[in-house]
Amino acid sequence: MKTLILSSAVLALTAGAALAESHMQTVRLGTEGAYPPYNFLNDAGEVDGFEREVGDEVCARAELTCEWVTNDWDSIIPNLVSGNYDTIIAGMSITDERDEVIDFTQNYLPPAPSAYVAASEEVDVMGDVVAAQTTTIQAGHVADSGAALLEFATPEEAVAAVRNGEAEAVFADKDFLVPIVEASGGELVFVGEDVSLGNGIGIGLRESDGELRETLDAAIQSMKDDGSLNELILKWFGEDAQTF
Template structure:
């Protein structure tokens, strides 16, 4: 079965693929490790940089990386300021009504709660922080807790430390390293399973480009290279 899937993906990649001269602008946030961040050299780095470069190679596309703040990342895609979103964006029904998605390149990964060490926050009736426009923010808003939103993930952590929020809800892969590196913060036991995994966002009119990236993602799933990247960056369960 894997050989059949791989063969189908290779055929899709080879049929009608654009030449390497086609430039695709890859839009990301650059502020959500390990998915994406800016390294000491001032370059986009992380799981999605490595993944995106490999997808572009397989699809024979020349890609350039563009950073954009999270709260306007979808409007700027629609406005053609870049051609894709590859920024830890979970596939949801609401987003899919505005943009298109490739197949997922991560499995749905639990979202976790981060709080001050030794605290016992009320997750049902307390004040919970989340980044604006995320699936975590939507979940809190419908949970009965009081939602406080911030433009960047760093600000959500600061809100817990300065007492503006009792806890923060975000991807476990983002929060857990922070808890491990800071004695004043800890992960709570409760988790939430949200969204349909992470995929690349594209304009609904760019069906050919979506097909190229879909084929490249499928080929990485089939040959095991996607799972290797997921394990390397400790993103969550593989395929």
Template sequence: MKHLILSAAALALSASLATAQTVRMGTEGAYPPYNFINDAGEVDGFERELGDELCARAELTCEWVTNEWDSIIPNLVSGNYDTIIAGMSITDERDKVIDFTQNYIPPAASAYAALSADADVSSGVIAAQTATIQAAHVAESGATLLEYPTPDETIAAVRNGEADAVFADKDFLAPIVAESNGQLVWAGEDVQLGGGVGLGIRESDTELRDKFDAAIQSMKDDGTLNAMIKKWFGDEALVY
């Protein structure tokens, strides 16, 4: 009987350890090429490929979860998933609430896109996604900020005349501008914001953060991260 009890305890412990190795990767699914939902209804994009590779290197089993951007940090903190891998820039303000891995995208430019290159980006009406570093920048710039829950809505605001320009990651805007057949153009100057893009992790999950840090570093060291960045963002993208 004692042997059976011990065996049951061992099985329970093994099950617990197996469960601990399953990590829920939280993303938005609406910010290509970082992350998006493909025609099969699955999370796709740079961060899906990156996240799967990081999990393989860290010997973790990862599940993908989507969450709206404006509540993505609160739902990480409350335990609805274990990471944020959603084009999230590392900032001091966010670092007060959650922890970050080292960056897997170098600090890159944010840019304005508009219907005219002469759009007033300094004092006009600027669209930006809610709770982004771009929205915070616009709010402090003297321009009038129009916030929207999704990035697609910020583009629509410019096209329908609600906003003079949209301000977002240049990597996100570049394919939209290129595919607009001249309707959208760059306006104003690029702006450098944030400390690059990293995985958001609960402050208590230091072991998980360290595992992902090591995996990111290994991808930097062997060149696979640079190759992946160029695959999704083009040969002109900033790399390590």
């Protein structure tokens, strides 16, 4: 009987330790670190921006231990699928095409406009050479528009292509382009009409991580319900930003 009781106690302790370990499991948040104000590296070399604050708050509400990992945009989905991190929180729009490869939480940012920027208002955004970051919904839109698409690994390189004459315009998230245009001293201007693409921005996960998706979904919903998500949106994107 004593042996049975001792064995039961050991089993109970082992189960408790396993449960505690599961709650302490680290969730790795993958981001680009090069797309302000969504995400960027600050002067200390740390991930910063709107998505840093959202991700940290989501993890706190979900009682998860999280760490940030940076990865180049053009391989950010393959490296999620291969297990180099557990989520993507990197300004990634929810699209049907991406949803065939990975899963998404509900959006933590409503659909926001994309915009064209050029060095001249005379640019024909439907017929000239237009730069965009590779594998983005903006690149896909340019390819379908009739313009000549010039793809770059980073959004900064796409903007630089307009400055050096490689492209007549760049197409990207308007929130990313606004501070660049404002700081250009009139060198760069918005042209054409804004375009709404995608279904908002969500956290990407592997298809097999349904339980984690539900946990993150609940945390995002709680931030929508108490207004804290809208506060962060207005803080990072300004008073005219789309909110929930």
